[in-house]
Amino acid sequence: MNELVGRYIHQVGRYLPPKERAEIEAELRSQIEDQLDDRFEGTPTQADVASVLAGWGHPYQIASSYRDEQYLIGPDIYPVMMMALRYGWLIIPAIVLFLNIFAELTSSQPATFLGLVVEPLLAALYATFIFSGVVVLIFAIIQHLGITLKEAAAPFNPVDLPEIDDPSVVDRFESAFGITLGAIIMLVLLYWLQVGGLTLRFNLNDPGDVIPISAFWIAFLVVIIINIIITHLIAMRRNRWGVGTWLTETILETVGVFGMYFVLYKPIFERIMADNPSLTEVPLLTSTPEIIAITGAILTLISRSSRFIKLWNHRTTHTTSFFIQADSR
Amino acid sequence: MTEPDEHINQLRLELRRGIVVLAVLSQLDVPCYAYVLIQRLAEQGLDVEEGTLYPLLRRLEKHGLLESEWEVGESRPRKYYRVSAVGGDVLSALSKEWFEMVDMMHHILREDNHE
Numbered sequence: 001m002n003e004l005v006g007r008y009i010h011q012v013g014r015y016l017p018p019k020e021r022a023e024i025e026a027e028l029r030s031q032i033e034d035q036l037d038d039r040f041e042g043t044p045t046q047a048d049v050a051s052v053l054a055g056w057g058h059p060y061q062i063a064s065s066y067r068d069e070q071y072l073i074g075p076d077i078y079p080v081m082m083m084a085l086r087y088g089w090l091i092i093p094a095i096v097l098f099l100n101i102f103a104e105l106t107s108s109q110p111a112t113f114l115g116l117v118v119e120p121l122l123a124a125l126y127a128t129f130i131f132s133g134v135v136v137l138i139f140a141i142i143q144h145l146g147i148t149l150k151e152a153a154a155p156f157n158p159v160d161l162p163e164i165d166d167p168s169v170v171d172r173f174e175s176a177f178g179i180t181l182g183a184i185i186m187l188v189l190l191y192w193l194q195v196g197g198l199t200l201r202f203n204l205n206d207p208g209d210v211i212p213i214s215a216f217w218i219a220f221l222v223v224i225i226i227n228i229i230i231t232h233l234i235a236m237r238r239n240r241w242g243v244g245t246w247l248t249e250t251i252l253e254t255v256g257v258f259g260m261y262f263v264l265y266k267p268i269f270e271r272i273m274a275d276n277p278s279l280t281e282v283p284l285l286t287s288t289p290e291i292i293a294i295t296g297a298i299l300t301l302i303s304r305s306s307r308f309i310k311l312w313n314h315r316t317t318h319t320t321s322f323f324i325q326a327d328s329r
Numbered sequence: 330m331t332e333p334d335e336h337i338n339q340l341r342l343e344l345r346r347g348i349v350v351l352a353v354l355s356q357l358d359v360p361c362y363a364y365v366l367i368q369r370l371a372e373q374g375l376d377v378e379e380g381t382l383y384p385l386l387r388r389l390e391k392h393g394l395l396e397s398e399w400e401v402g403e404s405r406p407r408k409y410y411r412v413s414a415v416g417g418d419v420l421s422a423l424s425k426e427w428f429e430m431v432d433m434m435h436h437i438l439r440e441d442n443h444e
Binding site: 020024026027028030031033034035038055056057061062065066068 | 362363364368379380381383384387388405406407408
């Protein structure tokens with residue numbers, strides 16, 4: 001065999017799937033030699049062989065044409081992955097920023113600009129990066145295993161499409177994400193209940209510097225979160241939000257946000273004030289925990305009430321249309 | 330290359346993709362090795378690049394439309410392809426479809442059919 005042809009085929013083979021490599025190489029060799037025999041009488045020169053191989057194209061190009069289209073993340077699951085990433089990009093940096101700032105504020109050392117701003121930002125960036133990598137990896141595995149997503153596999157009936165701005169629609173992804181987040185927060189709360197207060201050192205034997213908080217309020221928040229999770233599960237099972245379930249969810253969320261006053265805001269600010277007595281002279285600063293708690297509760301109430309009103313109107317509209325349909329029969 | 334040329338080339342590639350499959354199936358009622366097949370298609374006016382044809386033959390074989398056999402009695406081992414029973418059925422169905430499409434497109438593209 002011509003030496004240049006051998007080098008060419010070897011290069012193509014490097015990019016071929018191992019299972020098929022020997023067979024494809026044999027095929028290519030036979031085909032290139034047929035071509036050389038046909039074009040040139042006798043032994044072709046190096047330039048002749050080079051011109052034939054140039055017509056074949058780069059070894060990588062030839063090897064890739066033997067492969068079917070392959071995706072790390074295919075178009076079927078790409079939108080779902082992007083949805084997961086978008087949620088994560090919103091939630092993960094916020095949580096990491098909060099935890100880091102929280103740790104800096106509650107540490108026995110005085111807070112610094114580095115610890116309060118730079119380190120939390122870097123940690124948020126790092127966590128977001130890791131999160132994105134893990135999500136992409138999970139979806140790449142899903143793609144590789146050929147798992148079909150349930151929604152895409154189900155038979156499609158246009159009549160079942162959710163109405164535009166239908167407030168009763170349950171965003172399953174959002175609910176699942178909320179439930180997972182709720183479960184994680186609950187675990188943290190249970191840990192605090194065990195060690196008797198706030199700490200970010202998750203070691204039962206050595207919880208480090210603990211800011212004492214009332215066990216009642218921690219247990220109260222745990223009960224609230226359990227109820228929120230149950231409400232979401234009910235909505236997911238029914239596949240719709242009703243006036244009752246949404247009202248329950250709103251009340252629980254609002255009470256929960258306000259309950260954080262006793263578990264987070266008040267103890268942390270008391271610690272900060274104790275460390276920096278001069279801050280007590282700053283007007284309004286001493287009322288910060290109350291302001292945060294009340295603002296949070298009001299914002300939660302407002303953000304949910306619009307959907308409540310829509311649900312109420314939606315219910316009325318649909319009841320009316322039902323009666324109209326019933327009458328027209 | 331100008332933009333319209335790029336579009337034309339891209340669309341021509343898309344148009345040819347299906348045609349090449351049909352042409353290949355139609356020529357392999359008798360066993361034939363790849364290089365001869367390329368020449369046979371070229372003689373009839375269809376130029377297919379090696380890098381397109383050889384992977385296509387393997388793909389069609391994988392899908393069961395072609396079957397192959399290595400012939401070692403000649404000057405060098407050669408892989409002969411021929412259309413399988415399933416490939417024959419597919420060819421008949423696609424040929425019928427092709428003629429209908431040609432008629433339809435002829436009608437659609439006819440100048441007096443444009444407003």
